[in-house]
Amino acid sequence: xxxxxxxxxxxxxxxxxxxxxxxxxxxxxxxxxxxxxxxxxxxxxxxxxxxxxxxxxxxxxxxxxxxxxxxxxxxxxxxxxxxxxxxxxxxxxxxxxxxxxxxxxxxxxxxxxxxxxxxxxxxxxxxxxxxxxxxxxxxxxxxxxxxxxxxxxxxxxxxxxxxxxxxxxxxxxxxxxxxxxxxxxxxxxxxxxxxxxxxxxxxxxxxxxxxxxxxxxxxxxxxxxxxxxxxxxxxxxxxxxxxxxxxxxxxxxxxxxxxxxxxxxxxxxxxxxxxxxxxxxxxxxxxxxxxxxxxxxxxxxxxxxxxxxxxxxxxxxxxxxxxxxxxxxxxxxxxxxxxxxxxxxxxxxxxxxxxxxxxxxxxxxxxxxxxxxxxxxxxxxxxxxx
Numbered sequence: 001x002x003x004x005x006x007x008x009x010x011x012x013x014x015x016x017x018x019x020x021x022x023x024x025x026x027x028x029x030x031x032x033x034x035x036x037x038x039x040x041x042x043x044x045x046x047x048x049x050x051x052x053x054x055x056x057x058x059x060x061x062x063x064x065x066x067x068x069x070x071x072x073x074x075x076x077x078x079x080x081x082x083x084x085x086x087x088x089x090x091x092x093x094x095x096x097x098x099x100x101x102x103x104x105x106x107x108x109x110x111x112x113x114x115x116x117x118x119x120x121x122x123x124x125x126x127x128x129x130x131x132x133x134x135x136x137x138x139x140x141x142x143x144x145x146x147x148x149x150x151x152x153x154x155x156x157x158x159x160x161x162x163x164x165x166x167x168x169x170x171x172x173x174x175x176x177x178x179x180x181x182x183x184x185x186x187x188x189x190x191x192x193x194x195x196x197x198x199x200x201x202x203x204x205x206x207x208x209x210x211x212x213x214x215x216x217x218x219x220x221x222x223x224x225x226x227x228x229x230x231x232x233x234x235x236x237x238x239x240x241x242x243x244x245x246x247x248x249x250x251x252x253x254x255x256x257x258x259x260x261x262x263x264x265x266x267x268x269x270x271x272x273x274x275x276x277x278x279x280x281x282x283x284x285x286x287x288x289x290x291x292x293x294x295x296x297x298x299x300x301x302x303x304x305x306x307x308x309x310x311x312x313x314x315x316x317x318x319x320x321x322x323x324x325x326x327x328x329x330x331x332x333x334x335x336x337x338x339x340x341x342x343x344x345x346x347x348x349x350x351x352x353x354x355x356x357x358x359x360x361x362x363x364x365x366x367x368x369x370x371x372x373x374x375x376x377x378x379x380x381x382x383x384x385x386x
Contacts, residue, residue, distance in 0.1 A: 026298050043098075048381070052106050055369050058377070067086045077183055080273065082274045084250050084251060084268065094109075094367060109280065109282050113367065115276065121325050126221050135225065139163040141161060160203050167207065169317050183212075185210060204317070241289070242297075291356050314332075319332040339375070343378075351371045
């Protein structure tokens, strides 16, 4: 009996304590998000109001007609055009949560808007779930071992791993959905011939932000899952965290593939040619809460903590970038002064952000904030919340 009691005590000590999840508030589906009580947390209300005012007064300068904003924002790309759905946006909006409770909100948090490259962090999660469920054995595997239709043929592309695609350092070379990799965000110097016939970088050595290659990842994951990624996201994540039915994940109008005899859309990881994730601020906050709590919603582990650790580990070429998540590492050029180094975030064109601080239980979602102002805004929030 004594041996049994000793074993039970050891088991109790080493099993993860579920009480942590109970310290956080998780809203039910369609529930009005609870606000924090006035004395629930230590915060400076005046400084918090200043931070919110800063976000509201520094709206993204681009047109609210996002079709125009996209065409103007990427006009230097050769052959750039709108290939998927767009939507006129709303004004500045956001939420600041402490342990899941709202300490500040502004704008229309239920409005569905485009979210651009915030979509990439959702796409990263599709890869994480694939690894968690054994559909991908390891992100260090070569993608050519899974996708054999020619997408990863050739001396260079055959070296590319899932990790290279997730860290945007693959330098994948080719064309997908009529878009050429070299025409996406080309260098400031040179011209078409220089870009087309450049020397390829060894995979894993140079980070280059590139939507064509991110869409290659989305296409590859669609083949691994054998069903559309919006279905995976809905079934594995959004339904389980109580998200609304209003979000949509689009691909380009012509981005169709056939798997197992079924025609399905391959979605994009961003919106700079249209498409991507269209979602409300509150549903973005629910997704952020999942990462705030180490992949758990209430007491259900939806994404492994191991994956979140991998996804937020700095890559070799860029210490501010993990698996399609940005990191606030001090050594990198994208470090926000006055903000903890352990913070990680999703970032999208036009000033869309999901900022996660697991250690302090702080989550910030802000939309249509002038991108150059995000560091100052987050700094102000930290100055207001202890």
